[in-house]
Amino acid sequence: MIKVGIVGGTGYTGVELLRLLTNHPKAQVSVITSRAESGRAVPELFPNLRGHYDNLYFSAPDNNALLACDVIFFATPHGVAQASAGELLEGGAKIIDLSADFRIRDVALWEKWYNQEHGAKKWVSEAVYGLPEYNREAIKNARLIACPGCYPTAILLGFKPLIEQKLVDTQHLIASAASGASGAGRGAKVAMLHTELCESFKAYGVDGHRHLPEIEQLLTDFSGSKDAMTLTFVPHLIPMSRGIHATLFATLKDKSTNLQQVFEQAYENEPFVDVLPAGSTAETRTVKGTNLCRIAVHQPQGRDTAVITVVEDNLTKGSSGQAIQNMNIMFGLDESCGLHFASLLP
Ligand SMILES: NC(=O)C1=CN([C@@H]2O[C@H](COP(=O)(O)OP(=O)(O)OC[C@H]3O[C@@H](n4cnc5c(N)ncnc54)[C@H](OP(=O)(O)O)[C@@H]3O)[C@@H](O)[C@H]2O)C=CC1
Ligand SMILES: CC(=O)N[C@@H](CCC(=O)OP(=O)(O)O)C(=O)O
Numbered sequence: 642m643i644k645v646g647i648v649g650g651t652g653y654t655g656v657e658l659l660r661l662l663t664n665h666p667k668a669q670v671s672v673i674t675s676r677a678e679s680g681r682a683v684p685e686l687f688p689n690l691r692g693h694y695d696n697l698y699f700s701a702p703d704n705n706a707l708l709a710c711d712v713i714f715f716a717t718p719h720g721v722a723q724a725s726a727g728e729l730l731e732g733g734a735k736i737i738d739l740s741a742d743f744r745i746r747d748v749a750l751w752e753k754w755y756n757q758e759h760g761a762k763k764w765v766s767e768a769v770y771g772l773p774e775y776n777r778e779a780i781k782n783a784r785l786i787a788c789p790g791c792y793p794t795a796i797l798l799g800f801k802p803l804i805e806q807k808l809v810d811t812q813h814l815i816a817s818a819a820s821g822a823s824g825a826g827r828g829a830k831v832a833m834l835h836t837e838l839c840e841s842f843k844a845y846g847v848d849g850h851r852h853l854p855e856i857e858q859l860l861t862d863f864s865g866s867k868d869a870m871t872l873t874f875v876p877h878l879i880p881m882s883r884g885i886h887a888t889l890f891a892t893l894k895d896k897s898t899n900l901q902q903v904f905e906q907a908y909e910n911e912p913f914v915d916v917l918p919a920g921s922t923a924e925t926r927t928v929k930g931t932n933l934c935r936i937a938v939h940q941p942q943g944r945d946t947a948v949i950t951v952v953e954d955n956l957t958k959g960s961s962g963q964a965i966q967n968m969n970i971m972f973g974l975d976e977s978c979g980l981h982f983a984s985l986l987p
Pocket of ligand 2: 739740741789790791792820821822823824825852876878
């Protein structure tokens with residue numbers, strides 16, 4: 642059994658790790674941290690987990706206890722993993738960080754977007770960006786995984802075949818994406834109150850969202866070119882609990898390209914990317930609670946704009962499910978181990 646430690650067990654991604662791991666035959670949670678809820682049993686806070694973790698108690702983060710685990714997930718706000726990653730890695734740990742701490746290779750760029758000094762500069766180059774559909778080989782031998790952000794996962798998987806196969810104009814990429822409220826975490830915020838959210842829909846971060854440099858870094862990697870890609874990224878907040886819907890626009894170099902075939906071939910062996918049949922609609926409810934990213938390919942009126950719609954659950958393929966997918970790859974397990982879930986309907 643893989644002994645799992647989770648730092649930040651009371652947040653939405655931490656609790657989602659707990660939920661998903663109830664279904665994992667080869668991993669067991671042995672340490673789960675919370676500073677605020679230390680000493681309390683997991684089901685006391687999360688009754689949905691009664692019967693699964695009745696003897697598991699939250700404890701304050703302690704590197705010695707974490708070092709006794711085979712893998713440590715950081716499900717914490719950015720800045721936290723940085724503070725202890727060095728000591729843990731030097732102690733032989735394998736770390737899967739769900740936060741943004743190690744996603745951006747250019748430390749100065751990270752510091753600009755996150756408005757703080759990076760706390761573990763020397764470990765940034767060690768980190769492997771944990772998008773299995775792009776980095777599977779590197780993930781196998783990694784000891785520090787930077788799990789992709791929720792918006793980046795959907796947007797990158799939607800653009801990847803178009804960029805890698807050089808099918809589109811890479812200077813005018815556009816992504817309009819909407820996230821459910823759990824994307825903002827479990828901490829109380831006025832903007833996330835039901836009364837503020839419900840029956841309303843808004844864009845935010847239009848002038849600059851911290852996921853932009855992360856997405857552009859990977860789009861540039863996909864292109865195999867040194868010329869930086871530019872993306873217009875507009876995130877939105879939508880009144881639902883879970884889910885991301887991204888609509889991507891790109892101008893085709895050749896409008897006779899068979900886009901449906903391009904996507905089907907690109908993802909034919911991917912366990913967690915489902916290219917829908919031509920003419921389908923990608924709906925968030927079809928991926929709720931699953932580790933799937935579903936993609937619908939469109940080319941309206943056969944003109945030169947590709948419109949790709951992508952859905953995922955921000956708490957599974959967008960974070961905790963993808964983190965477990967990374968763990969499976971790191972430990973030589975079947976990548977899908979413990980990650981087969983049908984979506985919740987309605
Ligand atoms: N929510 C989402 O959809 C996604 C989130 N992410 C990223 O994953 C990370 C976790 O997100 P989410 O679960 O939403 O966050 P939450 O705000 O819901 O939870 C944060 C957790 O971290 C703990 N924590 C906070 N500060 C510290 C600290 N200084 N040291 C140790 N533990 C701390 C909290 O517990 P306590 O304070 O009691 O210790 C809590 O358990 C974030 O970096 C987020 O950006 C990535 C993709 C999607
Ligand atoms: C709805 C909402 O607020 N979403 C968050 C992004 C989700 C996230 O957690 O992003 P990281 O993994 O990079 O931290 C936001 O826009 O900041």
